Amino acid sequence: MKFRKALATEPCSLNQLEIVEAELGELHEGEIRVKMAYAPIRHSDLNHLSDNYGTASCYPFTPGGEGSGWVVESRHSAFSEGDLVIPLNRMEEGTWSEMWQASGDLFYKVQSISAKQAATLRINALSALLMLENYRGEGAVLVNAANSHIGFCLLTIAQEQSIPIVATVRNESSMAALQAEFPEATIRLDDREMIEEIQAFAQKTPINLALNAVGGESGFRQLNLLNKGGTQITYGGLSGSPTKTSASALIFKNLTIKGFWLQSELEKMTKTEVCQRLRTLEALDLKTPEVEWFTF
């Protein structure tokens, strides 16, 4: 059976990708054949394409870290034709392809959400859930770039788990829409002026955990707002600038600064632990920002 897939043959941008025709091999015992439904274009996909990610890209390759699809043929006892599935981890062959074929053990069977929702469950939603597991049950969580897709996941989960959340965005234009979606969250513009306002909030509800997708000045402001003994987790660098640290914050507040990378978290977890969390996420009504859709 012939199908089309994207192919990066050298470091490139999205519009330099080739679309090539390929042929599926025989379906072996234990494998499933999946027709792609949706596959997101993620920041990490673009970094992989340009060979600017934390791990070296190995050309040629088909990009795409996640997605959802329908089983069209199965030789695995746990899957039947028509099941909606997502890959449990980054597949050898990426998801920007009309068809995927691999061992059924590498897939998760989606129970109750749409193919569109499922396509982004494994990376952003799971990352948000895992990062919030660092919340120790007291105080508030501070999140920047809160209008991002993962920001929406963090806000939905925090709301569901009754975690007080302070969310910052860089553009005033995104604030009203975000506040309407998440009425319980405290939403502020990410600038110098917000420091005093959030400090007033933190007098009553100390900020013990900060999740940093931006770096630069925004990450630095988070350090200033964290309570004594608090933790900042950096998981993205949207500003392209490194987060400054402050000697006094580290010395007198004894802050912990660490990173989060989903891939290395997944390596520590069993398949059952990952599936349990994906089930938890399916049960939430995860909200998403507006996105653009393209046909492959």
Ligand SMILES: NC(=O)c1ccc[n+]([C@@H]2O[C@H](COP(=O)([O-])OP(=O)(O)OC[C@H]3O[C@@H](n4cnc5c(N)ncnc54)[C@H](OP(=O)(O)O)[C@@H]3O)[C@@H](O)[C@H]2O)c1
């Ligand atoms: N470490 C991990 O394992 C892991 C896992 C998942 C995601 N991530 C990272 O998380 C980040 C967000 O991913 P996503 O898929 O949720 O992104 P997204 O949906 O594309 O959203 C990015 C948002 O960030 C805002 N933004 C961009 N640059 C900014 C800046 N300099 N300061 C403040 N806001 C800025 C933009 O909003 P406006 O333009 O409207 O301001 C945009 O809405 C990315 O860096 C991604 O790589 C990391």
